[in-house]
Amino acid sequence: MATIQTKVDRVLRLIGVVAQGETSPSSDSANALEALNAMLDGWRNDKLMVYALKDISVTLINGTATYTIGATGGTVDTAPVKVESAYVRDSSVDYYLRQLTDSEYQAKSEKSITTDIPAEFLFTHTNPNSTITLYPVPTVANTLVVRVWTPFTTVALADTYAFPPGYEDAIVYNLCMRLYPEYPALAINPDIRELAKSNLDSIKRINAKPFISITQLSRLFGGGGKSDITAGE
Numbered sequence: 001m002a003t004i005q006t007k008v009d010r011v012l013r014l015i016g017v018v019a020q021g022e023t024s025p026s027s028d029s030a031n032a033l034e035a036l037n038a039m040l041d042g043w044r045n046d047k048l049m050v051y052a053l054k055d056i057s058v059t060l061i062n063g064t065a066t067y068t069i070g071a072t073g074g075t076v077d078t079a080p081v082k083v084e085s086a087y088v089r090d091s092s093v094d095y096y097l098r099q100l101t102d103s104e105y106q107a108k109s110e111k112s113i114t115t116d117i118p119a120e121f122l123f124t125h126t127n128p129n130s131t132i133t134l135y136p137v138p139t140v141a142n143t144l145v146v147r148v149w150t151p152f153t154t155v156a157l158a159d160t161y162a163f164p165p166g167y168e169d170a171i172v173y174n175l176c177m178r179l180y181p182e183y184p185a186l187a188i189n190p191d192i193r194e195l196a197k198s199n200l201d202s203i204k205r206i207n208a209k210p211f212i213s214i215t216q217l218s219r220l221f222g223g224g225g226k227s228d229i230t231a232g233e
Contacts (some may be wrong), residue, residue: 005157008032051149053162065137070129080148083123170199
């Protein structure tokens with residue numbers, strides 16, 4: 001995962017402040033970071049949420065099916081809005097879990113059956129906490145690792161983030177447009193203007209559609225539920 005500084009460097013190259021291979025001056029990086037945080041804050045005010053992907057780890061408890069993740073007594077600072085993927089790590093072996101819909105979980109007649117390694121999980125999103133419910137109920141204190149989407153606010157140049165598909169270009173090209181007024185000697189590139197608009201529109205279209213739950217197929221893809229970044233917290 002790249003740092004925010006790397007993304008700022010890309011923006012400054014795109015608008016012509018620095019050339020390929022040059023180091024971004026600290027003053028320009030600071031200006032770009034300020035503009036980035038202002039832009040993300042503005043998107044939140046417009047009910048457009050921006051998400052970072054974070055991996056969180058939970059130590060399983062024998063006989064316990066449900067675990068809390070979130071701001072109050074949970075394992076991350078903000079309740080996640082979506083689970084991208086989840087797996088149980090037994091020593092050096094990872095067992096990926098299928099995400100259940102609420103109706104699928106409720107349809108299971110015997111929810112208290114136990115196993116060493118769960119096969120499925122239910123994610124329930126609420127504020128300030130969300131919950132993960134494993135099925136069958138684990139009996140071994142392995143580690144549950146969950147990759148979640150969490151909203152973020154202020155970022156720093158040294159921060160490291162992985163963005164969901166489509167977000168990075170939307171952030172980069174829209175930050176370019178935010179920075180142009182600070183460099184009046186630079187001409188606005190019409191291609192960047194178009195990319196800023198089209199990438200932002202693409203995110204809105206994608207997140208207006210329901211997300212269909214699928215079985216975990218790999219470490220990088222999977223999960224289920226519905227993502228709607230047009231809704232505020």
